Amino acid sequence: MGGDQPAGSIRVGLVNWAVEPAETSAKAGEVTFYAVHEMGHGHMADEGGVTHDLQVMRKTADGSFEMAGQVTGLKMGEAKALTLTMAAGDYELSCNVVEELKGKVIPHYAKGMRTPFKVTA
Numbered sequence: 001m002g003g004d005q006p007a008g009s010i011r012v013g014l015v016n017w018a019v020e021p022a023e024t025s026a027k028a029g030e031v032t033f034y035a036v037h038e039m040g041h042g043h044m045a046d047e048g049g050v051t052h053d054l055q056v057m058r059k060t061a062d063g064s065f066e067m068a069g070q071v072t073g074l075k076m077g078e079a080k081a082l083t084l085t086m087a088a089g090d091y092e093l094s095c096n097v098v099e100e101l102k103g104k105v106i107p108h109y110a111k112g113m114r115t116p117f118k119v120t121a
C-alpha cells in the first residue's frame with residue numbers, strides 16, 4: 001500500500017469524520033481516485049476511525065445507491081488508488097465502516113463521512 005499519487009488522479013482525504021476530495025466532479029470515462037487516510041488528525045481515545053474505507057456509490061434512477069468501487073481498511077497514513085470507468089451521473093463518496101467500541105456503535109457514514117461527487121458527460 002501507499003506510494004505516490006498517480007498522475008491525473010483525484011486525491012480523496014479520509015479523516016474523522018469527513019470525506020474530502022480534491023475535486024468534486026470529473027468527466028465520464030476512466031477516473032482514478034487516490035484514497036488517503038490522512039495523518040495527523042486527532043483521534044480521541046474512544047473515538048474510533050482506526051481504519052477508513054472509500055466507497056464510490058452511484059445514484060440510481062430510484063434514488064438509491066449502488067457501489068461502483070471501493071478501497072477498504074486504510075489505516076492512518078495508508079493510501080491506495082482506485083480506477084473506475086464511470087458514466088455520467090450523481091455519485092457519493094463515502095466511508096461505510098461501522099465499528100463497535102466498548103459497546104458503542106460508530107457508523108462512519110452517519111458521522112459525516114459522505115460527500116456528493118458528479119460525473120459529467
Ligand SMILES: [Cu+2]
Pocket residue numbers: 049051052053095096097108113
Ligand atoms: Cu471511516
